[in-house]
Amino acid sequence: MAADSNAKNNAVIVDGGRIPFQRSGTGYKKLMAYDLGRMAIEGLMARSGISPSQLDRVIMGCVIQDVNTSNVARESALGAGIPNTVPAHTVTMACISSNQAITSAVDLIRSGQVEIVLAGGTETMSDIPVRFRKKFRQKLLDARKYKSIGDYLKFFKGLRPSDLLPEIPSISEFSTGETMGESCDRMAAHFNISREAQDEYALRSHQLAAKATNEGLLDDELLPAAVPPDFETIIHDNGFREDTSMEKLEKLSPAFIKPHGTITAGNSSFLTDGASAALIMSEKRALGLGLTPKAYLREYTYVAQDPEDELLLGPAYATPQVLDARGMQLSDIDVFEFHEAFAGQILTVLKALNSEKFAKENLDRDKKVGEIPMEKFNTLGGSLSLGHPFGATGARLVTTASNRLIRENGNLALVAACAAGGLGHAILLERYQD
DSSP, X not given: OOOOSOGGGOXXXXXXXXXXXXXXXXXXXXXXXXXXXXXXXXHHHHHHOOOGGGOOEEEEEOSSOOGGGTTHHHHHHHHXXXXXXXXXXXXXXXXXHHHHHHHHHHHHHHTTSOSEEEEEEEEOSSSOOOXXXXXXXXXXXXXXXXXXXHHHHTTTTTOOGGGGSEEOOOOBOTTTOOBHHHHHHHHHHHTTOOHHHHHHHHHHHHHHHHHHHHTTTTGGGBOOEEETTTTEEEOSOOOOOTTOOHHHHHTOOOSSSTTTOOOOGGGBOOOEEEEEEEEEEEHHHHHHTTOOOSEEEEEEEEEEOOXXXXXXXXXXXXXXXXXXHTTOOGGGOSEEEEOOSBHHHHHHHHHHHTOHHHHHHHSOOSSOOOOOOGGGBSBTBOHHHHOOOTTTHHHHHHHHXXXXXXXXXXXXXXXXXXXXXXXXXEEEEEEOOO
16 A cells, blocks of 8 residues: 655654553552553654654543543643643543544644644543442532521532442443443354363463563553652553463353353453553654654554444454455454454454354445454553553554554554444554654
8 A cells, every 4th residue: 555645645654652561559569640640641652753842742542531630631641751741632542542643643644733642541440430420419519509507507418428439430331321341242152262272362362462562562552650759650550360271261240141151350451550651743744853663553443333232343344345445355454453352252353353244234235244353463462461541542553553564574563443322443553664
C-alpha cells in the first residue's frame, strides 16, 4: 500500500509507551488515574526528546471518572509539566477510549489543525467512585438550602437505614442489565466455543506474556513508574501467570452463569490499573524534527451492534470494513493485535470472521472474511495476561503493533477491539519505510 502523497497530512506514530500494568489493589492501589496518566506522559515525553511546548494537543481516554479530575487529560498533562497553553481533553468510549483518543489525533492532523498530539489513556480500578444512594444524595443537596436548626433536625425524616448504605457502581450494561461476562457466556455458547478451548487460549496468552517479558520483547513499550511516596520503581506488568496450567484453569468455577457457564476468572481479563501514551504526528513534522516514525495510521472505523446479543462482536464487524476500504484481505496483514476481553470473546470473533454463515447473515458478504493465522496473532500476550485498564488498552495495542511491525519486518498491522455498549473498532497500520 503506497503512502499518501501529502506528507503534511499523513498521521504517524513516532513512539508509544505505557507504565507497567498492575492488577488492581497492588502496585498503584494508592494512586489516582491522574497519577497514572501523569507518569505515562512524563515517561514518554522524557524518552521522546521533544519539548513539551511543541505539543499541540493532549487527548486521553478514561472510563471511570473521578469527579475531582473530570478532565483527567488536562490534569495529568499539567502534572506532567505540559505547558498550560496546550489544550487537553478526555474522551470516553468504554474499552476503546484510547483508540478514540488516537483516531481523534489522526483526524486533527489530517485536517491540518495540529501537527503533534500526545494521545493515550488512564484508568484505575483500585479506587472507583463509591457514592451514597440517591435518596440520601438528594437530602444532602437539599441541605444546602437549610437555614434554621429546625430544617436540620428534619434531615433524617423519611430516610431508612438502607438509604445510608454505599452504592457500588454496577458492572452491568445499563441498557440490558446484563454483565459483560454473562453476555460472553451466552455468546460463547451460541458459537459453540468450549470451556476447554477458552482455557487453552487463556493459557496461551499468559505463556506468551511471560515469554515476552522474560525475553525483553515488551521493554520498548514499558515506561518505568516511580510510585510515591517511597518512589519504588515498577518496571514490569504483574498480571500474567507464568505458572498457570490447564490443570489449574480447569479447576476454576464459572464466574457468571452458574453452574454451566464457561467463563471463569482464569479465562477473563482482570481488573487493572495503568496508563498509556503515544506521540502522533504529521509525517512532515516528525521528519522536520529529525524523528523516524514507526508506522502510518491508515484506515480506521467504529461500529456498533445490539448490546444484548452482540455485545462483544465489534471486531468481527469492524475488521472487514477497514480491509474492504483498502481493497485488502486478511492474508495481506502481517501483525494482528486484538483486545482480549475474554477468551470466549476472542475465539467467537475469530470463528465469526472465518464463518460463511456469519458473512452472509451478518455482514452481507458472499464469502467469509477468513482465518487469522495464530502465529501472527497477539504473539506477546494480550489483555487476558497483560491486563486491561479500560481507558488505556487501545494505545497499548497500537504501540505493540507498531513495534512488532519493525521487529518482525512486517508491512501491515491490524488492531481491533470490542467495547461495552456493543461497540467495536479497527485500524490499519502501515510500517514506515525510511
